Amino acid sequence: MIRVNELTKDYGSRRALHGLTFEAQQGEVVGFLGPNGAGKTTTMRILTSYMPPTSGEAIVAGYDVVSESLEVRKRVGYLPETVPLYTDMVVFDYLKFMADLRHLPDAEERVGETLEMVGMVDRANGYIGSLSKGMRQRIGLAQALIHRPEVLILDEPTIGLDPSQVVEIRNLIREIGKERTVLLSTHILSEAQQVCDRVIIINKGNIVVEDTPENLQAHLVGAERVVLRVRGEVDDLAVKVGKIKGVQNAKSNPDGTLEFQFLPAQDVRPQVARAVVESGYDLLEMRPLGLSLEEIFLELTKEEQPAKKKKAHS
């Protein structure tokens, strides 16, 4: 359980967090989204008792992060942004060291189990320095999981992993999130969609929006976008597709593809596919166009942007 109330943090004269307030319950995976410098890492560092907030309070696993810091640290597993590994240590020894620091009675067994969870059993006797970035990321995750913490805080856990590993780690996080509280930060919206029960978007130290990923996307997008690739000229086809009921904003792109939108309530993709084929075109590809975090961001900060630009010019 994480409860954060009016959290602020100043670095010198720069205010990094402007009164953040949010909660995360047990059995919930909460995603923290935001661009670089939004305050994600700062918030996580405060929650793990790495540094104290300037004002406000944070309760993690039932303890205050400032006054009961050691109790918090016993109950939190943390994977920082730069994976903290002693590169000249053997994987097994490193995890054993972390297990010992947490006073686990059956440290060696626990290390074995955890290595299995992250799929690194075969590298247990290798030096950390010889591992690839993705493997190091997994060892970092193993370190955070070794004591089966009540609260797991992960700063960009899937960065640097190859696609199959990403899937594995996401499944692992979701599994853990069933019983524990997980707070993870990410740049990738699809990751938040797949893993998180709730998403908090922050920008410049403020919470911009807080919702489930589904609501967020539906609310922001309103319509789904689809890209079509066919053999041949698409200009005429764009007109034809545009006439189909339910299709919005059909247009041909400079790269020879065709794009259109439709409301989620009425899926027009079968009609469009049929129309394309009936018009004598070969349909090569039809795929949904996801909305990237950047686009969501532009969407969310739309009103601020023009004002900023004007200022910059004057």
Place this chain on the structure above:
Amino acid sequence: MRNIWIIAKREYDHYFISPVAYVVAFSILLVLGIIFALVIYTSAQNVFYGSVPDISPVTGSFAFLLVLTTPALTMRLLADENRMGTMELMLTAPVRDSELVIGKWLGGVLFVLTVIGITLIFPIILNSLVSPGIDQGAMITSYLALILVAASFLAIGVGISALFTNQVAAFFVTMITLVTLWWLMGFPADYIQAGSEFFRYLDLQSHFYSLGQGKIILSDVIYFLSLIAVGLFTGTMAVETRRWR
């Protein structure tokens, strides 16, 4: 306590995979071996004049070598954690800042104790060569003084290492501090009348040799213990302020 031990053990083990530690141990043992051989040789020449060989040339040189080598042993301890980002790991693990610093220091102490342990062969050889044997009291206090010097140097080194992210910077600042304590503190006492007592008390070398005479002198022991306390306190403070940055 348990945390201190776990951290100390990791640091101790780490010394045995680091080339720096091997170079340090090897050069200390080599230089001391040569000095010891010279001691034996000259004693053999002087035996008719009734002088009894003693172990102080070995312990004295060892203490001097520690001035040069301790910075290499301590520069890594906390500076490297800062650099590699593992400080974030240690500071979010259930470990007090003081436990971290003391554990690092203890790891270094255990390593130097190992090297000191190897040099015990010298007094044992010397003892078997002369009859009725060497002054055991002086031998024991010389070694006690040596251990206290090593522990103080390491504490100062750990404290300075905590202030830096760069190992080289930590190395040189530690070296300058130790050189100052070992050599320079005694000088002003000879030239400046006012406060000469003060400088004389700070002079590390005089405490070291006064302990080595065969009697345990409380003020000397307290001097070294306060150096250790200052070093470890500096380290803990440096780690703590890192949180507020």
